[in-house]
Amino acid sequence: MTISAFQIHVVSAVLYFTQLGDELWGKDRDNAKGMRKRASVLRRCGLPATSLGPRWWQQGEIEMQVDVLEIHGPWDCGFVLDRHSTHSTLTGHDAHGHPTFETDYTEAGRALYELKSHDDYGQVPALAKALYTHIIPRLPKIHVVVPMAPSKKRSRQPVSHVAAYLARMLKVPAQKKFLVKAAGSRSLKDLASREEKDAALAGRLSLAHDLDGGGPFNVLLVDDLYETGASLDAACQVLRECEKIQHIYVAALTWRRPR
Numbered sequence: 001m002t003i004s005a006f007q008i009h010v011v012s013a014v015l016y017f018t019q020l021g022d023e024l025w026g027k028d029r030d031n032a033k034g035m036r037k038r039a040s041v042l043r044r045c046g047l048p049a050t051s052l053g054p055r056w057w058q059q060g061e062i063e064m065q066v067d068v069l070e071i072h073g074p075w076d077c078g079f080v081l082d083r084h085s086t087h088s089t090l091t092g093h094d095a096h097g098h099p100t101f102e103t104d105y106t107e108a109g110r111a112l113y114e115l116k117s118h119d120d121y122g123q124v125p126a127l128a129k130a131l132y133t134h135i136i137p138r139l140p141k142i143h144v145v146v147p148m149a150p151s152k153k154r155s156r157q158p159v160s161h162v163a164a165y166l167a168r169m170l171k172v173p174a175q176k177k178f179l180v181k182a183a184g185s186r187s188l189k190d191l192a193s194r195e196e197k198d199a200a201l202a203g204r205l206s207l208a209h210d211l212d213g214g215g216p217f218n219v220l221l222v223d224d225l226y227e228t229g230a231s232l233d234a235a236c237q238v239l240r241e242c243e244k245i246q247h248i249y250v251a252a253l254t255w256r257r258p259r
Contacts, residue, residue: 064107064130068138069255073229074236078250079135080226081127084109085256109254112224115158124158127253128165131222135251136170142249143217145174148224148235149181149205162253163222173212179221179235180208205238215244226252 066082087104094100105113111127114120147163160176167174182204211217223232236248
């Protein structure tokens with residue numbers, strides 16, 4: 001069953017304002033302990049705790065629930081936080097002919113969706129903290145964080161913000177404009193096959209400058225959505241050209257099965 005955002009907020013409101021809510025929260029209704037209780041109840045009901053709002057994620061009071069998966073490719077080691085969604089139903093097509101879906105997201109998927117589709121940058125701390133908590137301990141020491149080169153021009157780049165926040169937590173540099181993508185590239189989301197994506201990426205990625213310092217460096221490449229792995233493969237091929245880079249590790253926010 002697909003749960004709408006409206007249904008999530010209705011259930012959350014019922015839990016907050018009714019006698020059941022009083023019994024559950026008591027004096028903890030408006031503090032961090034109460035929010036963690038409410039998150040637990042929502043999850044047991046099959047609802048995402050992200051409906052509690054970004055303020056609690058920013059403060060780190062509620063830990064994002066994830067199911068980490070190891071991913072393999074031309075990098076030395078890589079992981080993704082969770083699936084992007086648990087269920088998705090085709091509902092039609094938009095004015096541009098793109099398919100539209102009604103989707104049940106994981107907590108990481110919902111946070112990423114709100115960040116990218118609604119410019120909700122309040123989701124950045126939660127996503128970065130999830131990477132720090134669930135993926136960083138699985139990796140050797142990281143010296144530099146590099147976000148995946150953006151494919152869409154925006155005034156603010158979601159992945160760059162997540163990478164920068166994570167780098168601050170690690171106390172290492174974030175090289176936000178180190179890996180760049182040439183303008184005019186086709187959007188990968190409009191391409192169905194891995195072959196088409198590889199062709200669209202061929203020669204499009206490059207390094208804008210050298211890394212400061214002598215190296216050798218362990219680089220963490222941060223991406224938002226892992227699907228076929230075409231972007232990460234192409235990025236790693238370019239990063240290997242930098243003699244100061246010793247190892248490349250990958251951390252992606254969500255994954256989705258190739259269409």
